[in-house]
Amino acid sequence: MRMSAGGICTKAEAMNGFASRDLLADGGAMLTMLQLADSALPIGRHAHALGLERMLRDGRVPDAERLREVVVSALIQGCARGDGAAAALAHDAQRSGTEARLISVDERLDCLKLTAPAQTASRRCGRRLAALVPRLCDNSLLNTYAAAVLAERTPGHLAVITAATAAACGISRRSTVLMEVRGVATMILSAAVRLDVLPAAASQAMLAGLAPDILKASELALSSSLEDMDCSAVAAIEIAAMRHAQDHGRLFAT
């Protein structure tokens, strides 16, 4: 259902909105975006919890309110000038048609991943998406870049290859960044559900309530230049991730 200015639109408006012309114009891009954002995309995202498990063990996430704070800081202090900005810049790079620009965004992001676990998780998921790219999208620059990732000629961070794929499939820069930033929230929330921090329905309510924060982080990301990109300032999460890497009995890879 589409939203009109006044709220949910009438049935007649909805019918007009779904005229086949509209569908042909951006339906394909929309389908790709849904696919890239879907948890069914087999790139091993389920194996990562961004340090949440360790924070939980240390008693740092006692309730839903604290979890919400963790997500918000991961969005604003962590993702916006990191993966989010990288997604925006990688989208530009893919559109500009130069592999070198994609690689420079990727390398910049690589320097900003402070901890080995954060760096490894992002690279590994990125590599797995790169392996999938030829089956998703027929674009020569994208395929060249994916091959460079697989050949380890570039670090291959997930945000960069995702945004390049999105751009190649006609997804707008804004949508690409929104998808990237939202992905951080859903990754933490889905891990939280599996770790029994909060129930599934409550996590969806929390995700809906996080919309303003997701939008705010996306705005920051969209206005960032390569020089503005910055490492995560979410010390608690980064430290937890580092300590997690040394844990013996753990559920998540990172």
Added chain:
Amino acid sequence: MAVRIGIGGPVGCGKTRLVERLLPIFQGEGVSVAVITNDLVTLEDSERVRRSGLIDPERVLGVESGACPHTAIREDPSVNIEAVEYLEARFAPDLIMIESGGDNLAATFSSELVDWWAFVIDVAAGDDIPRKRGLGVLRADLLIVNKIDLACHVDADLDRIRADVARARPDRPSLFTNLRDNDGVRGVFDEIARGTLFGRAA
């Protein structure tokens, strides 16, 4: 490329013990092997196999499944595929055994991950398991009914299990084992050889 075989089954059914029992047989047959274990508590199973003295510890990799054991072998096997590719590049083994995390009766392996897979059940966990028609029991290339030595202690009726298994898997092989006393393992090796090694020898 290595032959990839999966070993699945509920928690504690004897998957790791089966790996440990098969390793000397593969060695005796000149089949070079590598092992991947999937676990919620990864270091547990991979460390156990590494320390077993039955295999070069470097050939054993532990994969963490993020509390989703079935996801890591079915919906999203990418992490396991990556582990397979690493082992292939490093050791070029003839065969890779992939032990899944202990899971429920519905767990199955993706054909994108393995060429052949066995599902292990434990008679002491209930002699009605074959009748529950879990996908693992129905679809596995080989069903292994393990811990038959315990049947008498838990009043499990082996004849009934045999009949139920035959009904659940009319055209697929099943074997009964006692891995504690190394009973029936040769038959498992023969099934693996029949199902994978010979078929791919060319």
